Amino acid sequence: GINAEYGGSNDGRIVIFDVITRGIARFLQAHVHPVCSLSWSRNGFLLLSGSMDWTISVWEVLKGECLFRYRFPSPILRVQFHPIETDVFLVCPMKLRPVLVKIKGKQKHISFDEEGGEQNIFASFDRLGQRIFTGNSRGKVLVFDSSSLELLTSFQVTTGSSTTTGIKSIEFARKGSNFLVNSSDRIIRVYDGDLVEATKGEPQQVEPVQKLQDLVNRTQWKKCCFSGDAEFICAGSARQHDLYIWDMAHGNLVKILHGQKGEHLLDVVWHPNRPIIASVASGVVSVWAQTHAENWSAYAPNFKELDENEEYDERESEFDIEDEDKSVEDKDESREDNIEVDVVTCDPIKAYIDSDIEDDENVLTFIPITPEIEDPEDGFWAMTEEEVANLEKMKQEEQKHKEDLQKNTEIVDVNYEGHEIPDKPPELVALPKKSEPKVKAPKPPVTKPMKDQLPPPPIDMPLDIPNIDKSCTLFTEERMDEDEA
Numbered sequence: 001g002i003n004a005e006y007g008g009s010n011d012g013r014i015v016i017f018d019v020i021t022r023g024i025a026r027f028l029q030a031h032v033h034p035v036c037s038l039s040w041s042r043n044g045f046l047l048l049s050g051s052m053d054w055t056i057s058v059w060e061v062l063k064g065e066c067l068f069r070y071r072f073p074s075p076i077l078r079v080q081f082h083p084i085e086t087d088v089f090l091v092c093p094m095k096l097r098p099v100l101v102k103i104k105g106k107q108k109h110i111s112f113d114e115e116g117g118e119q120n121i122f123a124s125f126d127r128l129g130q131r132i133f134t135g136n137s138r139g140k141v142l143v144f145d146s147s148s149l150e151l152l153t154s155f156q157v158t159t160g161s162s163t164t165t166g167i168k169s170i171e172f173a174r175k176g177s178n179f180l181v182n183s184s185d186r187i188i189r190v191y192d193g194d195l196v197e198a199t200k201g202e203p204q205q206v207e208p209v210q211k212l213q214d215l216v217n218r219t220q221w222k223k224c225c226f227s228g229d230a231e232f233i234c235a236g237s238a239r240q241h242d243l244y245i246w247d248m249a250h251g252n253l254v255k256i257l258h259g260q261k262g263e264h265l266l267d268v269v270w271h272p273n274r275p276i277i278a279s280v281a282s283g284v285v286s287v288w289a290q291t292h293a294e295n296w297s298a299y300a301p302n303f304k305e306l307d308e309n310e311e312y313d314e315r316e317s318e319f320d321i322e323d324e325d326k327s328v329e330d331k332d333e334s335r336e337d338n339i340e341v342d343v344v345t346c347d348p349i350k351a352y353i354d355s356d357i358e359d360d361e362n363v364l365t366f367i368p369i370t371p372e373i374e375d376p377e378d379g380f381w382a383m384t385e386e387e388v389a390n391l392e393k394m395k396q397e398e399q400k401h402k403e404d405l406q407k408n409t410e411i412v413d414v415n416y417e418g419h420e421i422p423d424k425p426p427e428l429v430a431l432p433k434k435s436e437p438k439v440k441a442p443k444p445p446v447t448k449p450m451k452d453q454l455p456p457p458p459i460d461m462p463l464d465i466p467n468i469d470k471s472c473t474l475f476t477e478e479r480m481d482e483d484e485a
Contacts, residue, residue, distance in 0.1 A: 010283070011034075012030055012031035012032050012033055012034065012051060012053070013028065013029055013030065013035075014026075014028040014035060014049055015028075016028070017285070018367070018369075019271075019276070019287075022287075025367040027064075028049075028059055028064055028066075030057050030059070030066070031049065031051035031052075031055060033051050033052040033053035034051065034052050035049055035050070035051050036050050036051060036075070036076055036077060036078070037049070037076065037078045037079045037080075038050075039079050039080045039081045040081065042081070042082075042083060042085075042086055043086055043363050043364060044061070044363055044364030044365070045060065045061060045086070045364045046058060046061065046081070046086060047059040047061050048079045048081055048089055050076030050077070050078065050079040050091065051075075051076060052075045054072050054073070054074060054076065054422070055072065055076070056076055057069050058070075058103065061364065061367065062367065062368075066409045067409065068103060068410050069409050069410070069411045069412070070411075070413075070414055071412070071413050072093050072096075072421065073093075073096070073416050073420060073421050073422075076092070076094070079091055079092075082129045082146075083126075083128060084128065084129045087102060087103040088102050088129075089103075091414075092121065092122060092123050096416055097109050097110055097111070097121065097416075098121060098123035098134065099414060100132070101414065108149055109416075110132065110134065112134075112142070121134055121135070121136050122135045122136075122168065122170060124169075124172065125172075126179070126193065127172045127174065127176075127177070129146055130146055131144065131146060131152070131197075132144045132145075132146050132149075133179070135157075135169075136166070136167060137166035137167070138164050138166065139156055139158060139166060139183065140154060140155075140156055140164075140167075141155055141156075141167065142154045143197075153196065153199050153200045155196065155205060155206040157181060157183055158205075159185045159187070165184050165185040166183060166184040167181055167182070167184075168184055168221075169182045169223065169224065171225055171226060172193075172226070173230035174226065174228055174230060174272060175229060176230050177193035178190055178191065178192060178193065178226075180224055180226070180233065182223075182224045182235075186214070186220055186221070187213045188211070188212040188213065188224055189208035189211055190210040190211075190212070191206060211251070212235070212246050212251060214244065219239065219242075221237065221238060222266070222267075223235070223236045223265070223267050224236070224268075225270050226248075226270065227275075228271060228272045228274070230248065231247070231248050231249070232245055232247060232248055232270075233246045233248055234268060235268075236265040236268040237265060239264075240259070240261070240263065240264070241259025241261075241265050241282075242258055242259065243268060243277065243279060243288070244256055245257070259279070263282040264282055265280070265281045266280045266281060268280075275289065276288065276289045277289075
């Protein structure tokens with residue numbers, strides 16, 4: 001989204017935030033298990049969500065309605081909408097082949113002629129959606145045609161002469177033909193898509209344009225992405241909440257952003273047309289941006305900032321329709337003040353204008369929300385009993401409408417040969433908690449009786465012993481003390 005960012009939670013909810021106001025724009029009760037992946041459609045009206053409950057949901061953002069729900073025989077690792085078409089998306093299930101799904105259409109599985117039955121496969125559309133790039137744990141990248149799923153070319157990612165490395169993710173830039181490959185050898189490789197397209201036919205060795213890595217700490221990368229203008233690359237550390245930013249042209253490390261200690265990074269994304277980075281770590285969405293100093297003189301050259309309030313002397317005819325005291329007419333002030341300003345029409349965003357793509361005018365640029373007044377002043381909004389009753393009735397009707405929408409959601413099964421789809425999502429197995437060490441109570445110290453000192457009586461022994469005269473004993477002790485004195 002342009003003015004919205006989204007996040008999936010462990011309880012299956014989807015939260016859409018407004019980037020400008022940092023407020024919550026939408027709540028979507030999507031799944032029953034954690035949400036693993038989200039993807040916007042090109043026009044912004046649809047949102048795709050994949051979860052560990054083995055299902056995928058297609059949402060209409062404005063209404064908060066779940067249009068379709070797709071069931072799979074395994075958990076979902078990644079989902080991605082087609083960059084151009086709004087009714088096609090790509091799915092990467094766990095331990096299964098990626099599948100290309102068309103809403104209200106057919107499902108196409110991507111076939112691999114690999115020995116050994118490779119299971120962990122990452123798949124992604126290119127910038128225009130004409131190709132599908134896949135990578136496996138053996139370091140092999142396959143390029144398919146997105147319409148016919150025909151294998152076009154392939155190349156191997158190696159470390160040195162013969163050693164292969166597993167591919168964790170593939171990300172494409174919004175401008176140009178470059179794409180990056182995040183591998184398990186802690187190196188980010190940037191390739192030119194045009195050079196890869198030129199190597200059609202037999203598998204060939206393609207050299208990367210740029211190699212990026214942390215030579216000091218040898219950091220593993222959790223997630224990588226390009227900036228909106230494709231001039232920078234941002235990578236998040238897999239060990240802690242640290243973001244590394246490189247210059248794409250020279251490969252120099254420009255900046256390191258440190259988050260709070262103890263947080264584990266999950267995802268990072270760069271804004272399409274603003275210098276803003278959003279990262280998710282330990283359930284917290286962090287927004288990284290530069291602090292800009294306000295310069296009001298840019299709007300009005302004669303503007304003067306005041307440290308304290310000053311009293312202003314108003315002239316008698318200053319705000320009159322016709323200024324009687326005005327001697328010379330100023331040309332700038334003689335213009336018409338009643339100018340109509342269009343606040344409805346939205347200008348196209350330059351970041352999405354592409355000469356290769358026909359622009360769609362029907363784009364979701366904002367999500368309307370109702371402002372909530374936390375502490376209204378006395379008499380600000382006094383509701384009558386009838387208005388309160390109508391409000392409660394509207395809430396009940398809205399809740400009923402949501403329940404009806406959930407019942408009317410179309411459910412589609414994506415079948416794989418040899419795998420069954422369960423009727424209910426399987427329960428997540430909780431990891432066993434570490435047993436806390438037992439702390440033994442310290443034993444009381446053993447004291448030996450000193451000479452001329454009788455041991456204390458047992459606990460069960462009565463203190464009132466009839467054979468001993470306590471008063472006589474005490475008197476004898478006092479007399480002994482007096483004699484000694």
